[in-house]
Amino acid sequence: MKQELAPGIPAGLPLGLRNYWYPVLQSEELPAERPVGFKVLGENLAAWRDAQGRPKVVRDRCPHRSMKLSVGRVLNGELQCSLHGLRFNGEGRCVLIPWETQTSRIQDKMAVQAYRAAELGGYVWAFLGDASNAPPLADEVPEELSKPEEFLWFRLPTQVWKANWLLAVDGSDGFHAVTLHAGSQTIDGGGVPLADRRVKIVQTSHGLRGVSVDLQGKQVHHGHFTVDVKGERFTLPCITSNPILPAPGVLPYAARLWQFPIDETHTQVVRFLCWRARTPPERERATQVFQTVAKTRIERVAAEDAAAAEAQGDLIEARMNESLLGPDADVIRVRKMLAEAHLEATKKGRRIDVSPRSLVYPL
Numbered sequence: 001m002k003q004e005l006a007p008g009i010p011a012g013l014p015l016g017l018r019n020y021w022y023p024v025l026q027s028e029e030l031p032a033e034r035p036v037g038f039k040v041l042g043e044n045l046a047a048w049r050d051a052q053g054r055p056k057v058v059r060d061r062c063p064h065r066s067m068k069l070s071v072g073r074v075l076n077g078e079l080q081c082s083l084h085g086l087r088f089n090g091e092g093r094c095v096l097i098p099w100e101t102q103t104s105r106i107q108d109k110m111a112v113q114a115y116r117a118a119e120l121g122g123y124v125w126a127f128l129g130d131a132s133n134a135p136p137l138a139d140e141v142p143e144e145l146s147k148p149e150e151f152l153w154f155r156l157p158t159q160v161w162k163a164n165w166l167l168a169v170d171g172s173d174g175f176h177a178v179t180l181h182a183g184s185q186t187i188d189g190g191g192v193p194l195a196d197r198r199v200k201i202v203q204t205s206h207g208l209r210g211v212s213v214d215l216q217g218k219q220v221h222h223g224h225f226t227v228d229v230k231g232e233r234f235t236l237p238c239i240t241s242n243p244i245l246p247a248p249g250v251l252p253y254a255a256r257l258w259q260f261p262i263d264e265t266h267t268q269v270v271r272f273l274c275w276r277a278r279t280p281p282e283r284e285r286a287t288q289v290f291q292t293v294a295k296t297r298i299e300r301v302a303a304e305d306a307a308a309a310e311a312q313g314d315l316i317e318a319r320m321n322e323s324l325l326g327p328d329a330d331v332i333r334v335r336k337m338l339a340e341a342h343l344e345a346t347k348k349g350r351r352i353d354v355s356p357r358s359l360v361y362p363l
Contacts, residue, residue: 006319008335013342014164014315016041016261019129019351020237021140023258023270026158027122030055035079037070039262041128046070047117051077056090057126059113063094069112088112121145122155123270129351140354142241142256144274152283153256153274154290159302161269163309165238165261166338167318168269171309172240172257173331174233175201175210177301178222180308182212184300192220202226206243206360207233207330221248223297231360234334236341236352241360244273246293251275251285253294254361267309273298276361 005011024040025047035048037060044060046069058079060070067083074080078095080087087096092114094107116127116134120141127134144151161168178199192214199210200217204226212220229243240257258270273294275286312318324332341352 006316008339009166009316009319010339010342010346012346013339014166014261014264016128016165017237017338017341017351018345019127019133020354021118021125021127021134021137022237022260023123024057024126024268025055025124026155027119027124029158030124032074034074035070035072037068040126040268041261042263043128044068044070045115045126046072046079047124047126048074048079049077050090054090055117055119055124057115057117057124058088058090058092061112062086063110063112086110090114090117121153121272133351135353142239142254142274142359150276150278151274152277152286153272154295156271156273156298156302159269159271159306160262161259161267161306161309162265163267163306163312164264164315165259165267166335167312167315168259168267168305168309169234169238169240169334169338170331171305172234172259173328174204174206174208175199175327176308177224178210178212180304181223181301184297184304201327205229206231208327210327223247229360232355232358233330233360234337235359236337236354239359243360244294246289246297250293251289253286253289254359255298256359264315269302269306271298271302 003011022040030036030047030049032049035046037046045057046060047055047057050056060068062069062081064084064086067081069079069081072080072082078087078089085098086094089095092112094110097107116131118125118137120137125137138146144153182194196215197220198213200213202209202211206229209226212222214220223244223246234240238258238260242255244255245252253273253275256272259267262268273290277283277286345351
């Protein structure tokens with residue numbers, strides 16, 4: 001069995017990291033009255049809400065005749081297969097076979113694979129791995145999602161990029177923005193024509209960062225912090241965080257980005273913007289910044305990032321034909337982190353824990 005598909009890409013890694021929590025749906029995408037089907041990490045899944053409105057997630061195949069459960073019904077909080085009526089609870093156990101007059105051992109044999117699910121911050125989360133080893137969701141995600149009284153965040157629509165997730169994560173490096181997003185991030189170009197802009201690589205508390213400068217080395221505003229920031233740019237399993245100052249004097253915020261595989265050629269991209277905002281005036285100001293500046297800006301950035309990831313084509317071909325340079329040190333570090341996490345899971349049966357408190361925050 002081939003151990004590496006390309007240097008630094010263990011076999012299996014293109015389909016993602018197991019045993020982590022992922023924001024698989026936005027809350028409003030999961031209604032109370034019917035199941036929803038989706039694919040994550042190469043696996044077809046079905047989600048629904050139980051009688052208490054809590055999300056449940058199982059593999060999207062009835063064990064009887066392999067019918068998709070996502071086209072079934074929700075009855076009294078249980079998921080019923082539309083073909084023959086077998087019914088399953090949130091733990092994947094078959095609780096009804098319509099032609100069996102009483103509970104039987106057959107039901108125990110008809111279980112479907114179930115995953116831990118939870119709802120937080122406007123997202124439905126699934127722990128795609130061994131449910132018995134799932135840590136509490138709040139310990140795995142940015143702290144603001146558990147502290148609505150201290151933070152305000154705005155969710156962006158989920159996107160699907162036609163690229164492998166490893167290419168998508170590569171594209172979140174700390175120095176591409178001043179070139180790729182020269183128009184969408186720079187404020188009026190600072191009066192400096194694009195042809196006269198250069199990139200200066202600086203070491204910050206949250207990794208290498210590229211800043212835009214003119215021919216004399218004077219910085220052009222590019223929308224990112226280089227000081228007064230704590231945390232790491234990238235956190236397992238696939239979270240990239242950026243501190244943003246969209247314009248001089250505008251309230252800063254953190255941008256959160258999950259990029260994880262749907263399959264080997266498509267990436268699900270989940271993003272929100274977050275402000276520290278405790279008082280009504282702070283929340284009003286943050287809302288105004290989002291609506292008048294940040295929303296349009298991030299939509300343009302997202303479209304440019306998607307186009308860049310898709311333009312690289314096949315993952316293996318892209319990796320085999322690259323020549324890395326000095327500023328790619330952080331990219332190399334993230335790649336090694338992902339490869340190590342995958343090998344720990346596949347060879348040693350354990351995972352590398354998430355450290356959400358190390359995520360980037362503007363001070």
